[in-house]
Amino acid sequence: MIKKFVYSQKVAPYVFVLPFILIFLIFWFFPLVNSFVMSFQDRMLGQDPKWIGEANYSKLLTDKVFLTAIKNSVVYMLGTLVLLIPLPMLFAVMINSKLMMGREFFKSSFFLPALTSVAVAGTIFRLTFGEMEGSLMNSFLGLFGIDPIKFLKDGNWSMAALLILACWRWTGVNMLYYLSGLKSIDNEYYEAASIDGASAWQKFRTITMPLLKPTTVYVTTISVYAGLAMFTESLMMFNGNNSPKNIGLTIVGYLYRQGIEQNKLGYAAAVGIVLLVIAMVINLTQLKFSGMFKKEED
Amino acid sequence: MKKRSALISIVTLLIMSLFFTACGNASDSKTETQQLGANAGENATELSFWTFVDLHGKHLDKMLGLWNEQNPDKQIKLNVTVMPYDDMHNKLLLAVTSGKGAPDIADIELGQFPKFLEGDNVPLESLNDVFAPYKDVVVPSRVEIYSKADQVYGFDYHVGATLAFYNTEILEQAGVDYKTIKTWEDYKQAGIKVYEKTGKYLGTADTSATWQASLLLAQQNADFTDENGNPKVNSPEMIKAYEMLVDLQKNNVIHTIPGGQPDTEEAKGEYNKGNYASALMPEWYMSRFVNEMKDLNGKYAIAPLPVFEEGNPRSVGLGGTGTVVTKSGKDVQLAKEFVAFAKLSKEATTEIWNTLGFDPINMEVWKDDAVTKNPDNEYVQYFKTNAFDTLNEIKDEIRAIKSVKASPTIGNILNTVTLNAIFEDGQDVKEALDEAQAAIEQELK
Numbered sequence: 001m002i003k004k005f006v007y008s009q010k011v012a013p014y015v016f017v018l019p020f021i022l023i024f025l026i027f028w029f030f031p032l033v034n035s036f037v038m039s040f041q042d043r044m045l046g047q048d049p050k051w052i053g054e055a056n057y058s059k060l061l062t063d064k065v066f067l068t069a070i071k072n073s074v075v076y077m078l079g080t081l082v083l084l085i086p087l088p089m090l091f092a093v094m095i096n097s098k099l100m101m102g103r104e105f106f107k108s109s110f111f112l113p114a115l116t117s118v119a120v121a122g123t124i125f126r127l128t129f130g131e132m133e134g135s136l137m138n139s140f141l142g143l144f145g146i147d148p149i150k151f152l153k154d155g156n157w158s159m160a161a162l163l164i165l166a167c168w169r170w171t172g173v174n175m176l177y178y179l180s181g182l183k184s185i186d187n188e189y190y191e192a193a194s195i196d197g198a199s200a201w202q203k204f205r206t207i208t209m210p211l212l213k214p215t216t217v218y219v220t221t222i223s224v225y226a227g228l229a230m231f232t233e234s235l236m237m238f239n240g241n242n243s244p245k246n247i248g249l250t251i252v253g254y255l256y257r258q259g260i261e262q263n264k265l266g267y268a269a270a271v272g273i274v275l276l277v278i279a280m281v282i283n284l285t286q287l288k289f290s291g292m293f294k295k296e297e298d
Numbered sequence: 299m300k301k302r303s304a305l306i307s308i309v310t311l312l313i314m315s316l317f318f319t320a321c322g323n324a325s326d327s328k329t330e331t332q333q334l335g336a337n338a339g340e341n342a343t344e345l346s347f348w349t350f351v352d353l354h355g356k357h358l359d360k361m362l363g364l365w366n367e368q369n370p371d372k373q374i375k376l377n378v379t380v381m382p383y384d385d386m387h388n389k390l391l392l393a394v395t396s397g398k399g400a401p402d403i404a405d406i407e408l409g410q411f412p413k414f415l416e417g418d419n420v421p422l423e424s425l426n427d428v429f430a431p432y433k434d435v436v437v438p439s440r441v442e443i444y445s446k447a448d449q450v451y452g453f454d455y456h457v458g459a460t461l462a463f464y465n466t467e468i469l470e471q472a473g474v475d476y477k478t479i480k481t482w483e484d485y486k487q488a489g490i491k492v493y494e495k496t497g498k499y500l501g502t503a504d505t506s507a508t509w510q511a512s513l514l515l516a517q518q519n520a521d522f523t524d525e526n527g528n529p530k531v532n533s534p535e536m537i538k539a540y541e542m543l544v545d546l547q548k549n550n551v552i553h554t555i556p557g558g559q560p561d562t563e564e565a566k567g568e569y570n571k572g573n574y575a576s577a578l579m580p581e582w583y584m585s586r587f588v589n590e591m592k593d594l595n596g597k598y599a600i601a602p603l604p605v606f607e608e609g610n611p612r613s614v615g616l617g618g619t620g621t622v623v624t625k626s627g628k629d630v631q632l633a634k635e636f637v638a639f640a641k642l643s644k645e646a647t648t649e650i651w652n653t654l655g656f657d658p659i660n661m662e663v664w665k666d667d668a669v670t671k672n673p674d675n676e677y678v679q680y681f682k683t684n685a686f687d688t689l690n691e692i693k694d695e696i697r698a699i700k701s702v703k704a705s706p707t708i709g710n711i712l713n714t715v716t717l718n719a720i721f722e723d724g725q726d727v728k729e730a731l732d733e734a735q736a737a738i739e740q741e742l743k
Contacts, residue, residue: 046395047417059743131556132564153722240384242710244505244558244718260388262706263395263413 038269056270069254077227079163092178110172122236129161155247181215334359335375342373346401350383361640394421402627408618423623424449428638439698440659444620452620453641456656458580468575485604489551499553503721506558514539516614516697527702529738532731540727580616585655599682611695
């Protein structure tokens, strides 16, 4: 009986997708629905929940700290898009070139930071960008007679520091995506272009970039999500979730502050739902404009 | 040439990457658990204890040794876990409110305590029965701060009386005698001299803590909240306090410090280098000097705080850590008895001074010269003056600042936004405090 069931061609596909469906339902769908319900409640661990309707959302609308968190997250996300798409693409093309010496060495040196614990990297960057005269960046600036800068007390400088950390950490990973994208481009295109007398730049613009589009769309999608969900880097860089004037506060940081630090789980759930909506809207728009919903031509 | 510089950058990059990766592996051991109670027998009850201060574990280790000697039938082994401040409080709040994974005993910092007392179902054990024998010998205000509706939930390590710590070496260079500093005006004139003669600052303008605001409010018999627990951070007293500090900052008497306040790693480094000549901090800051600022050994003297006008109260109890027993513990009664013994008994308070250098809440010890002036004590050796001389002088002037439901929010907004706006950006004091009041009210809605 069991054998018949397992070998049945009708049942087998469902059995194979079952683990995914279960994981999706237990770890994604159920928490999502639960969060949605919680966002309409005044809920604290250890206390009975109270239904308060849309009060959490109307409070969020006038919450200046939340707006600061959204601004920080969006600026960070845009910064990572501007830096972490073109640079890795360029490095991947360089490393993929036959003229390049020591390719494997480059690949591993770019990739190593991704293996580093973000807690440690954040802490080291915090010390690097410290406000003391003796911190690495300030002693470097001191060589040129520049006065020490309070990097982590200034919004622009601290955002720059967070973006440098992001670049240091993720360039190698994105580069690997692009390298695998480059491997799938048929060399015949380049040969044909060479016969037609195309320059290296023309080949890059008309062959490499268009054919890397699926990779770029993928990298953009995960970068949008990663940028909006950034939290640990900021937590480590500012040695806690409370940065001066909230310059390092992100949406997830605010969710953590409300939910975990203040035990206001209902309000935190509302923050989470807003984050989900923002991420979905940006990603769906981006996928729509990049034509990812169109059926592939045969 | 180009090739060479490229090669150098590659090598540097690789070394940095390898270094960071190597550090990454070492970082996992930040939270450590250690078993105390070496003299406990095989039948000893195993209890767990979470704290965010390594030294607190050392104190409990000594107390556990004594407890196991005196109570052979109720011996304890204690698994101590030290975690970073935020991390520990967040985990503990989740654990006690969800009823799963909480330790038997835990340290909760005063500023975080109201979060644990919210609502009707307090997840902590009432300590009233074990507190009863000590009721008459401890400072009442240090017990009230951990109480709710006549139930005591935590015992503190110290009174935390705020004192002035002066670097006499720097002051002598500037020709200033710290004993003559009685009022804030005296402090200002001394600071002006110190800056002119040595280029150093007399004190700090704190941007990430409210020690200064607390002591200046207490001196005016005011608080951050009104009698109903509602925030009032833009009160005339608060404005007066910060306007005075801004005046000190403009005259180079005080200056912002890396880390934002004296009790941070970066700030202790600055003190150790001798860049600031005084710290106006609670008594427990002595332990930071002795353990973390060893270069300053023999240079610091202790005195009462300056005041607005002579006759104002010269101190306020600040900071504090309540040791609690959670409801989900294995042997709640045993944990409660041990906590009372380890925090309130005569033996405990003596050890609190000897090991931690704190001013114990059992004031019997304050008068015992054999303990407080013991020449072998490292806290006695480190400072030029004896802390208890000053503590006994001001002991009737130690005010309290309330810790209520609104306190964590008030602290959060002042420490992240307002103080930076005032001292770093030069925002008008009244304007900054009005904005803070509005932000706190919005958050508490």
